[in-house]
Amino acid sequence: MIKRVSGEQWLAFGIILLGLFMAWQLQDIPNDAGYAGIGPRFFPSLVVTGLIVAGGALLMQRRHSNGPDTILSDGENDAAEVEAEDEFARGDADWRMFAIASGSLIAHMALIGLVGFTLAGTLLCFGICRALDTRRPTLDLVLSFALALGLFHLFKTLGLNLPALIPGGVL
Amino acid sequence: MESLNALFSLGFATALTPANLLWALLGCTLGTAIGVLPGVGPAVTVALLLPVTQSVDPTGALIMLAGVYYGAMFGGSTTSILLNTPGEAGSIVSALEGNKMAKAGRAGPALSTAAIGSFVAGSIATVLLTLLAPVIAGFALQLGPVETFALMMLTFAAVSAVLGNSPLKGFIALLLGLSMGLIGIESQSGQSRFTFGLMPLIDGIDIVVVAMGLFAIGETLYTATYENKISGRIESLKGSFWMSKDDWKRSWKPWLRGTAIGFPFGTLPAGGTEMPTFLSYSAERKLANPETQKQFGKGAIEGVAGPEAANNAAVTGTLVPLLTLGIPTSATAAIMLSAFQQYNIVPGPLLFDTNPELVWGLIASLYIGNVMLLVLNLPLVGLWVQFLKVPRPLLYGGIVVLATMGAYALRQSWFDLMLLYIIGVLGFMMRRFDFPVVPLVVGLIVGPMAEKHFRRAMSIHQGDLTVFLTHPISLAILVVTAAILIVPPLMKRRQKMLQA
Numbered sequence: 001m002i003k004r005v006s007g008e009q010w011l012a013f014g015i016i017l018l019g020l021f022m023a024w025q026l027q028d029i030p031n032d033a034g035y036a037g038i039g040p041r042f043f044p045s046l047v048v049t050g051l052i053v054a055g056g057a058l059l060m061q062r063r064h065s066n067g068p069d070t071i072l073s074d075g076e077n078d079a080a081e082v083e084a085e086d087e088f089a090r091g092d093a094d095w096r097m098f099a100i101a102s103g104s105l106i107a108h109m110a111l112i113g114l115v116g117f118t119l120a121g122t123l124l125c126f127g128i129c130r131a132l133d134t135r136r137p138t139l140d141l142v143l144s145f146a147l148a149l150g151l152f153h154l155f156k157t158l159g160l161n162l163p164a165l166i167p168g169g170v171l
Numbered sequence: 172m173e174s175l176n177a178l179f180s181l182g183f184a185t186a187l188t189p190a191n192l193l194w195a196l197l198g199c200t201l202g203t204a205i206g207v208l209p210g211v212g213p214a215v216t217v218a219l220l221l222p223v224t225q226s227v228d229p230t231g232a233l234i235m236l237a238g239v240y241y242g243a244m245f246g247g248s249t250t251s252i253l254l255n256t257p258g259e260a261g262s263i264v265s266a267l268e269g270n271k272m273a274k275a276g277r278a279g280p281a282l283s284t285a286a287i288g289s290f291v292a293g294s295i296a297t298v299l300l301t302l303l304a305p306v307i308a309g310f311a312l313q314l315g316p317v318e319t320f321a322l323m324m325l326t327f328a329a330v331s332a333v334l335g336n337s338p339l340k341g342f343i344a345l346l347l348g349l350s351m352g353l354i355g356i357e358s359q360s361g362q363s364r365f366t367f368g369l370m371p372l373i374d375g376i377d378i379v380v381v382a383m384g385l386f387a388i389g390e391t392l393y394t395a396t397y398e399n400k401i402s403g404r405i406e407s408l409k410g411s412f413w414m415s416k417d418d419w420k421r422s423w424k425p426w427l428r429g430t431a432i433g434f435p436f437g438t439l440p441a442g443g444t445e446m447p448t449f450l451s452y453s454a455e456r457k458l459a460n461p462e463t464q465k466q467f468g469k470g471a472i473e474g475v476a477g478p479e480a481a482n483n484a485a486v487t488g489t490l491v492p493l494l495t496l497g498i499p500t501s502a503t504a505a506i507m508l509s510a511f512q513q514y515n516i517v518p519g520p521l522l523f524d525t526n527p528e529l530v531w532g533l534i535a536s537l538y539i540g541n542v543m544l545l546v547l548n549l550p551l552v553g554l555w556v557q558f559l560k561v562p563r564p565l566l567y568g569g570i571v572v573l574a575t576m577g578a579y580a581l582r583q584s585w586f587d588l589m590l591l592y593i594i595g596v597l598g599f600m601m602r603r604f605d606f607p608v609v610p611l612v613v614g615l616i617v618g619p620m621a622e623k624h625f626r627r628a629m630s631i632h633q634g635d636l637t638v639f640l641t642h643p644i645s646l647a648i649l650v651v652t653a654a655i656l657i658v659p660p661l662m663k664r665r666q667k668m669l670q671a
Contacts, residue, residue, distance in 0.1 A: 007463060007603075007604070008604050011600065011604055015343060018350075022350065022365065025365055025367070029362055029364050030362055031625040034185060036628050038625070038629045038630075038634060039360065040357045040359070040360045040362045040364060042626075043622045043625070044353050047346060047349045047353060050342070050346045050349075051343075051346050051347075051350065054339060054342050054343045055343070055345055058339055058340075058343065059341055075258065091397050091398065091400055091401070092397075093396050093397060094396055094397070094399060095396065096393070097395040097396055097399060098392060098395060098599075100395070101391060101392050101395045101396075102392070102592070102596075105388070105575070105588075105591075105592050105595070106592065108575060108588070109585050109588040109589060110585075112585065112588070113580065113585060116289070116581075117574055117576070121572050121575075121576070124568070124571060124572055124575065125565075125568035125569065125571070125572045126568070127568075128391060128395070128564070128567050128568040128569075128571045129564035129565060129568045130564075131391075131395040131444070131564075132391075132394065132395055132399060132563055132567050132568075133399040133564065134562070134564035134565075136562075140564060140565060140568070141396060143565060144565075144568060147510035147568075147569055147572065147656070149575075151572065151576065155576075155580075158223075160580055162576070162579070162580070163583070
């Protein structure tokens with residue numbers, strides 16, 4: 001429970017920081033009074049204010065719900081119970097799998113221009129299979145390749161050119 | 172009567188051309204397939220199809236996208252009933268009774284009552300759409316920028332405060348969407364905002380990237396991190412497939428009640444399918460006779476028939492504000508709106524005058540799509556069940572490859588892939604901390620429109636902010652908006668005080 005509360009508080013901090021960062025960036029928007037004094041800076045200012053206020057409220061609400069008087073629970077369950085139910089439904093986080101999925105996406109981003117869509121796509125699809133705890137990696141590798149190759153040629157016929165390993169090549 | 176005339180002379184004439192029939196069939200088939208596949212929803216599919224449809228004529232493309240939206244609702248029930256993993260928010264309730272029925276060997280009747288109920292509800296709701304849309308569009312013609320802006324505020328308040336379990340989290344999601352919508356060149360002054368000197372950001376963040384990031388990448392990251400251990404069991408289709416006489420007797424009233432609950436909910440800015448389906452379920456439970464009441468929780472057919480009808484009626488209902496006011500009330504509707512924008516068509520009251528073939532063709536295609544979906548879902552259900560057998564790792568792998576391809580194809584740039592990943596991580600965190608995503612998508616699409624209307628209103632009224640309160644219609648809308656924000660917390664507090 002403590003872990004989760006701190007996670008959400010970090011998130012609230014992040015939202016406030018985002019708001020502050022955007023407020024700083026607001027200065028770059030020229031505000032030569034457009035129509036009737038409402039320029040291009042007006043609306044962003046409202047959104048920025050909203051972000052900072054809402055982030056602050058989230059921070060307060062969380063801290064508040066640590067105490068005996070909870071806001072988030074619906075009045076019948078106490079916070080601990082809600083928390084326990086939630087955690088049960090969610091299961092433990094497996095950050096290794098998150099890292100594999102993220103790594104595959106980032107590798108794909110870096111490689112697509114270099115090795116072409118088919119190979120980068122194969123790697124991505126296989127990486128996601130690994131992240132989802134596949135039981136038959138070899139078959140998945142073959143199927144990932146088939147899928148990426150199939151999509152590459154399907155879209156080539158449809159007139160959408162995806163990057164190839166060698167320009168004009170079959171991969 | 173005028174609307175019926177337009178429907179038959181214009182609508183069916185457009186929708187029944189071979190090309191458009193084919194688009195409808197393609198959309199319905201695709202929609203059913205993605206509805207059946209767990210983890211893929213209509214929003215991400217419509218977003219994925221946006222770049223593909225660019226070269227198709229607008230009527231055909233929109234008919235297909237509507238088919239996807241519709242079909243996903245039909246297909247979603249199959250997954251709920253057989254696998255107990257609802258593909259869509261609107262199918263959660265069907266899993267309650269439907270999966271129990273399947274476990275008791277009554278999967279056939281459960282699927283049948285869901286499909287026929289969806290058909291009945293979809294058809295009735297389309298009739299209501301036909302009759303209501305021109306009336307509302309006529310009324311909406313009188314709305315100026317002041318009223319339209321107020322209406323958009325109402326939409327913002329409703330999607331953030333009513334959906335999800337924490338209004339604050341809904342608002343944060345909305346603000347994040349509004350922030351993303353600010354990025355790029357501002358349409359009226361031509362100033363660039365929040366682009367950080369990066370060229371690719373000048374055009375703004377594409378809805379395709381946002382939808383893919385939130386729904387495909389975010390979902391995959393979440394499943395990989397939290398749900399690897401959870402495995403589902405597919406119930407087999409055994410026993411009689413058809414509904415017995417008793418099943419029919421027990422289903423027809425819930426179908427009609429579900430439609431009556433679902434349609435109005437869809438048309439309200441607080442749209443979405445979760446609430447009407449839950450309401451329909453609890454209504455059926457309360458109205459059941461003592462004998463049937465005992466079956467609830469063990470597989471009561473009423474608990475499938477009502478919510479499925481409510482689900483479909485609500486989806487059709489969301490087309491009313493989308494077509495007549497140009498305001499989307501669900502994530503999929505918001506992405507459909509950007510499909511209209513792609514063709515420089517502005518949905519709203521004028522649509523019925525400027526593009527009558529398109530709008531009536533679209534409505535007529537819903538009637539046809541309903542029939543197609545009934546055929547696709549009833550006799551062919553065995554085929555869709557095969558989809559459930561695709562191993563989950565490979566399914567998600569394929570979804571991610573398609574999502575990255577959709578994002579990359581926009582500009583052939585790795586920058587969009589990076590945005591996709593960042594938004595994916597955002598989606599993961601929102602899922603982790605129970606933030607609703609619908610307000611974000613609606614904020615992203617409607618935010619820039621709201622700003623435009625606001626500034627237009629200000630320039631007409633010389634910067635006088637009180638116009639929002641002195642125009643009667645705008646005042647009324649804003650009072651309702653305030654009520655949505657203030658009343659629920661007050662009631663909660665009162666309840667608490669009574670309990671104490």
